[in-house]
Amino acid sequence: MNGLTLVIVVIVLFLVAYTTYGSWLAKKFGVDPSRKTPAHTMNDGVDYVPAKAPVLLGHHFSSIAGAGPIVGPIGAAIFGWIPVFLWIIIGSIFFGGVHDMGSMFASVRHKGQSIGEVIGTTMGKKGRQLFSIFAWLTLILVIAAFANIVANTFVSVPEAASSSMLFILLAIFFGYAVYRKGVNLALGTVIGVALLIGAIFLGTNFPLSLSKNTWMVILLGYIFVASVTPVWILLQPRDYLNSFLLYAMLIGGVVGIVIMRPTLQLSGVTAFNVNGTYLFPMLFVTVACGAISGFHSLVGSGTTSKQLDNEKDIKVIGYGSMLIEGVLATLAIITAAYVTGGKLTELLGNGGPVNVFSDGLGSFMTSFGLSFTIGKSFTALAISAFAMTTLDTATRLARFIFQEMFTKENQTKETVFTNRYGATAITVIIAGSLSFYGWGTVWPLFGSANQLLAALSLLALAVWLKKNNKTNKFVVLPMIFMFSVTLVALVILIMQSLSQPILLIFSVILFVLAIILILEASKALKVDKIADVKKE
Structure with missing residues (x-):
């Protein structure tokens, strides 16, 4: 099979889905462009800040993408490329897209509050508290897993490390210029992208080599600062500029595949049972962000909904971002299917799936004249930049949720648990402690928790739609499937974690909460059914 065929199929199907199913979803949810969003009605200059659609698309996509759609599909490649590819298509269109768009819309209609607060209005205080605990624990796993991925990438590709550090400074400069000095967005973008290219050039020539543990400490310090600063100074500008990195990487990868037309070496289907790992449920848990991700609901209802300028943007930002992520996941499975055998094992052992992806895309980019070293370094930089975006966004979201859990009605005085600095510190310390287990240990648990969070978010959306007298079948069917997948996966992980107390405790708590x-x-x-009967 030729990799070009996969790219053409997925792009055509996604364009059709966006035009048809995406528009149908907007009507079913009741999107109203004339209605003011929380970003305008509750503008506070810190978290609630209106952002133009291109800027917010960059933030949202950079936040949800990270390294997930790369690590997941490559990890699931043990079952062959066909099952992974099919799940990416079906999952992105009918599962992930619905989940992302719906959770974002529900949050916008609830003053930009998290999906946990939406549950509070439909399932009561107990439901809200339980979901908030579940979501917070899942975010702890997100931070632990992605801190490992970024640290591993920086160690294996030190050029990406130095470029990333320069990129942070560039983002602060861009945010200050655009949001405080009134520099035109178009002009600022041109200058920002030019400086971004300069940062890549400097990083390539001055690699920063540090140990993994050193990078872990630096990253944990960074996400603490990123979580407590206003979104306009770092989060919005860095994510916006990040999006150009990703678009360039996607275009470069696709063009490289078009020219090179790589032949897939990996078998289409290997086996249902691969060394004791079963395709069901582990395929759907491992692919994770490449098809559906509960983390997306936290981003959509956490930071994105607070910055949405107009409800009409929900389709492109919510549904569209998931489809773009599906394209990225497709590129990931192509690289894994192209780089096989001993080299695949070597790359996985030295940098993990991100190294496999960077090596594959670097090879594809040589087809149009780019050197392999620059292509690989650029790809590694792009992925590490998105993984860092996921890190700081996840930390901010965890901070939001932690504060919500301990904030009482009519409370006027802050405590260490409701203060943004205290809530962030507690989150970072716990996640940081777990991160030293390594991504290989944390990822399966993260995948299960993340997909179970998606099922719970779909559950919340189904109940919310029902209570608002709207059809919810298009949400219920994906929800049932995701529950069946993730609960079985958690049982398997519980049995496998008997010798690892912390992971065992996490698995059991998540299962019980669900x-x-x-x-x-x-x-x-x-209760709703009984009320309806009484009315009749």
């Missing part, structure tokens, strides 16, 4: 939330949702729906 079951209780399902029961709470059933009660809420049952």
Whole structure:
């Protein structure tokens, strides 16, 4: 099979899905362009700040993409490229896209509050508290997993490390110029992208080589600062500029594949059972962000909904971003299928899946004259930049949720738990402690928790739609499938974690919380049915 065929198929299908199914979803949800969003009605200059669609698309996509759609598909390649490719297509269109768009829309209609607060209005205080605990624990795993991925990338490709550090300074400069000095966005973008290219050039010539543990400490310090600063000074500008990195990487990868037309060496289908790992449920858990991700609901209802300028932007930012991520996941499975055998094992052992992806795309880019070293370094920089975006966004979201959990009604005085500095510190310390287990240990648990969070977000959306007298079948079917996948996966992980107390405790807590939330949702729906009968 030729890699070009996969790229053409996925792009055509996604364009059709965006035009048809995406528009249908907008009508079913009730998107209203004339309605003011929380970014305008609650503008506070810190978290609630209106952002133009291109800027917010950059933030949202950079935040949800990270290294997930790369690490997941490459990890799932043990089952062959066909199952992974099919799940990327089906999942992105009918699962992930619905999940992302719906959670963002529900949040916008609830003053930009998290999906946990939406649950509070539909399932009560208990449901909200349980979901918030679940979401916070999942974000802890997100931070632990992605801190490892970024640190590993910086060690294996030190050029990306130095470029990334320069990129942070550039983002602060860009944010200050555009949001405080009134520099035109178009002009600022041209200058910002030019300086970004300069940062890549300097990074390539002055690599920064540090140990993994040193990078872990630096990254944990960075995400603390990023979590407590206003979004306009770092989060928005860095994510916006990040998007150009990703678009360039995607275009470069696609053009390289068009010219090179790499032949897939990996078998289409290997086996249902690969060394004790079963395709069901582990394929759907491992691919994670490449098809559907619960983390996306936290981003959409955490930072993105607070910056949405107009409801009409929900389709392109919510549904569109998931489809673009599906394209990225397709490129990832092509690189894994192209780089096989002993070299694949070597690359995985020295830098993990991101190294495999960087090596593959670097090879593809040589087809149009770019040197392999520059192509690989650029790809590694782009992915590490997105992974860092996921890190700082996840930390900010965890801070939001932690503060919400401990904030009482009519509370006027802050505590260490409701203060943004205290909430961030607690989150970073716990996640940092878990991160030293290594990404290989944390990722399976993250994948299960993340996909279970997606199922719970779909559950919350289904109940919310029902209570607002809207059809919810297009949400219920994906929800049922995701619950069946993730609960089975968690049981397997519980059995495998008996010798690792911390991971075992995490697995058991997540499983129990999910079951209780399902029961709470059933009660809420049952009450609605009884009320409907009485009305009749």
